[in-house]
Amino acid sequence: xxxxxxxxxxxxxxxxxxxxxxxxxxxxxxxxxxxxxxxxxxxxxxxxxxxxxxxxxxxxxxxxxxxxxxxxxxxxxxxxxxxxxxxxxxxxxxxxxxxxxxxxxxxxxxxxxxxxxxxxxxxxxxxxxxxxxxxxxxxxxxxxxxxxxxxxxxxxxxxxxxxxxxxxxxxxxxxxxxxxxxxxxxxxxxxxxxxxxxxxxxxxxxxxxxxxxxxxxxxxxxxxxxxxxxxxxxxxxxxxxxxxxxxxxxxxxxxxxxxxxxxxxxxxxxxxxxxxxxxxxxxxxxxxxxxxxxxxxxxxxxxxxxxxxxxxxxxxxxxxxxxxxxxxxxxxxxxxxxxxxxxxxxxxxxxxxxxxxxxxxxxxxxxxxxxxxxxxxxxxxxxxxxxxxxxxxxxxxxxxxxxxxxxxxxxxxxxxxxxxxxxxxxxxxxxxxxxxxxx
Ligand code: GLY
Ligand code: MN
Ligand code: MN
Numbered sequence: 001x002x003x004x005x006x007x008x009x010x011x012x013x014x015x016x017x018x019x020x021x022x023x024x025x026x027x028x029x030x031x032x033x034x035x036x037x038x039x040x041x042x043x044x045x046x047x048x049x050x051x052x053x054x055x056x057x058x059x060x061x062x063x064x065x066x067x068x069x070x071x072x073x074x075x076x077x078x079x080x081x082x083x084x085x086x087x088x089x090x091x092x093x094x095x096x097x098x099x100x101x102x103x104x105x106x107x108x109x110x111x112x113x114x115x116x117x118x119x120x121x122x123x124x125x126x127x128x129x130x131x132x133x134x135x136x137x138x139x140x141x142x143x144x145x146x147x148x149x150x151x152x153x154x155x156x157x158x159x160x161x162x163x164x165x166x167x168x169x170x171x172x173x174x175x176x177x178x179x180x181x182x183x184x185x186x187x188x189x190x191x192x193x194x195x196x197x198x199x200x201x202x203x204x205x206x207x208x209x210x211x212x213x214x215x216x217x218x219x220x221x222x223x224x225x226x227x228x229x230x231x232x233x234x235x236x237x238x239x240x241x242x243x244x245x246x247x248x249x250x251x252x253x254x255x256x257x258x259x260x261x262x263x264x265x266x267x268x269x270x271x272x273x274x275x276x277x278x279x280x281x282x283x284x285x286x287x288x289x290x291x292x293x294x295x296x297x298x299x300x301x302x303x304x305x306x307x308x309x310x311x312x313x314x315x316x317x318x319x320x321x322x323x324x325x326x327x328x329x330x331x332x333x334x335x336x337x338x339x340x341x342x343x344x345x346x347x348x349x350x351x352x353x354x355x356x357x358x359x360x361x362x363x364x365x366x367x368x369x370x371x372x373x374x375x376x377x378x379x380x381x382x383x384x385x386x387x388x389x390x391x392x393x394x395x396x397x398x399x400x401x402x403x404x405x406x407x408x409x410x411x412x413x414x415x416x417x418x419x420x421x422x423x424x425x426x427x428x429x430x431x432x433x434x435x436x437x438x439x
Contacts, residue, residue, distance in 0.1 A: 005185035007268060009106050012058045015175065016077055019056065020070040022171045027129040029168055031056055032140055033064040046228070051360035052133065052172055054269050059105050061095060063113050069123055075108020078123070080116045121150035129164035131171070169365065176359060177366035178380040183270060183359070184413065187382060190227065190267035191411055191422040194274050197221035198261060198426050202436060207255035207280050211235040214261065215249050222265045230271035231362045233263035237280060241405025242390040244352060253280045258288055260405055264362065271362040273384050274423050275409035282437035284430055287400045294326030295389050296428060299408045302354050302385040307418040311374035316354035319387040323350055327389075332397060349391055355384040358411055381414045382422070 023029055034050040049060050057066050057079065064081040084097035101110035111119050124130065124147060132144060144165075151161035179187065197218035204217045215235045222229060236246040238257035253259055259280050264272040277292065279285070284292060302319035324346050327333040332349065333340055340346060357364035359382060368375055377383075388407030391397060411422040427436055 005182065005189050005268070007058060007182050007186065009058070011180060011182055012056065013106055016056055016068060018175060019172060020068050020076055023068070023070065023129070023131050023166075025071045026127055027070070027131055027164075027166070028124060028127050028162070029068040029131040030144065031066045031068075031132065031168065032137075033059070033062055033066075036062045049269065051176075051269065051365070052168070055172070055176055055360060057105060059096070059101070065113065065116060065120075067120065067123060069127070072123075077107050078109045078111065079105065079107035080111050080113045080120075083112045083114075117147070117150075121147045124148065124151050124162055125154075125159050127162050128160075129166055130162045131166045131168040133169055134165055134167050173365035173367070176364065177357060178378070179359065179382055179413070180380075184382075186268045186270040187272065187359075187411070187413075188422055190230070190265045190270050190272040191274075192425075193222060193225040193227055193267070194218075194263065194265040194272040195423055195426040197265065198263065198274055198276050199436070201261060201263075202276065202278055202427075202433065203439060205253065205259065205278070205280055205282075205437065207253060209253045209280075211237055211240070211249040211251050211253060211259070214253065214259065215263075218261070218263050225265065225267075227265040227267050230264040230266035230273060234260065234275075235263075236260045236405060239392075239403035239405070241277065241407075242392055242403060243405075244390070255281050256285065258284075258292075258404060258406065260407055262407065262409065264411075269360045271358055271360070271364075272411055272423065273358055273362050273386075273409060274411065274426060275386055275388075275407045276426065276428065276433075277406045277408065278433050278437065283434055288404055288406075289430055290330055291326075291389055291391070291401065291404050292406055292430060294323060294330070295387055295406045295408050296430075297326065298322035298387040299385055299410070299428075302387055303410065303412060303419065303421060306377060306383065306385060306412045306414060308377055308379055308414055308416065310377050312368050312377060313374040314377075315383075315385055319354045319385070320346070320350070323387060323389065330401075332391070332401060348394070349389050350387070351390070352388070354387050355412075358382045358384050377414045379414050379416050383412055383414075384409050385412055386410075 031053050033053045037045045039045045067078040079101040081101050082095050098110045101107045201214050201217040232247045235249040237253040237259045240246045241260035257280050260277040262275040298319040301322045302315040305314040305318035324340050357366045386409030390405045391401045393402040413420045
């Protein structure tokens with residue numbers, strides 16, 4: 001089997017080093033893992049690690065806390081985690097344990113998570129600032145405060161407790177915004193799997209199928225590649241394609257309607273996020289084709305504007321203009337293009353932005369504005385470009401457009417020269433879709 005991309009321990013170590021360099025020698029940083037979540041009664045959802053924690057540690061267990069303490073002689077990266085426990089492990093699965101945390105996962109020191117209240121306060125002494133994701137989880141906020149209070153209670157021994165609490169995302173999420181070559185290999189692999197899965201679903205589609213049957217076609221491909229869906233995916237036939245976050249996926253797919261699939265695979269935590277819209281019976285009607293072509297032209301304009309030196313907002317404004325021009329051309333809107341844009345007259349048919357950052361989270365972290373200005377796009381950033389049109393029934397609109405919902409979404413890496421569309425191999429031209437579905 002071909003070797004699959006991996007993130008090396010060296011890369012995790014260099015991310016930690018960079019983080020510690022940025023917070024400085026007077027500070028510490030604390031990053032908790034995700035917790036297991038109950039689905040119902042005593043059954044749990046599959047575990048998904050917190051993306052910040054995963055980014056810094058690669059450690060994929062719950063009940064763990066990573067602690068970073070720059071320039072501590074005995075070691076700067078401390079991992080609190082579950083101890084080995086053969087009995088528990090026979091029931092609920094293997095654990096790295098204290099030794100594994102150090103040997104396999106590169107912790108300088110590791111301690112049982114159950115001992116954290118005894119150990120962690122001592123590590124806070126004489127540090128002035130604590131970086132963590134403040135206000136994200138009230139229970140964790142309380143836990144941090146209780147560690148701080150333990151240090152404060154030693155004030156008469158001359159010990160100083162940290163006085164400053166700084167939002168870790170401020171720096172960590174900026175790091176996550178720029179993808180490394182290894183991260184891009186993972187994202188390309190997730191994209192490639194999702195492309196093949198979408199193609200498969202498109203080919204399998206027939207009138208009379210249920211939306212979930214189409215869902216099964218691509219989920220099968222994700223699983224076969226050892227991947228999970230990066231988010232709860234959407235299969236919306238006809239009017240369901242106009243519901244932006246439709247996830248029931250339980251209606252029949254009807255002859256003559258379009259179907260919208262928004263589904264991406266996740267590899268090593270890295271998401272792909274693809275939407276394609278195609279005719280259930282394999283042939284676009286005239287009305288579907290003309291709206292589809294508008295969205296496709298808008299998407300191409302958006303992708304062309306996704307290049308270094310442009311701002312975050314430029315792909316959106318480029319795509320939006322093409323959408324509005326198209327809506328005027330087909331008679332759904334009328335008037336001056338600039339005025340229609342300024343007045344947001346398009347909003348009943350296009351009510352979302354044209355994309356988002358993509359990475360360990362499908363809607364990835366990173367600021368979209370810096371100092372109140374749209375951020376400049378830079379090489380290494382990854383984002384989606386996903387314009388759409390959604391025409392709900394309304395008196396003022398010709399019936400032929402009703403219930404047409406279309407979105408086309410690709411994943412784009414900003415490069416030095418422009419961009420690379422990570423999902424470019426997935427067909428989207430009308431003629432290519434019709435030819436593929438006729439096979
Ligand atoms: N699949 C979520 C999104 O497209 O943003
Ligand atoms: Mn998206
Ligand atoms: Mn999507």
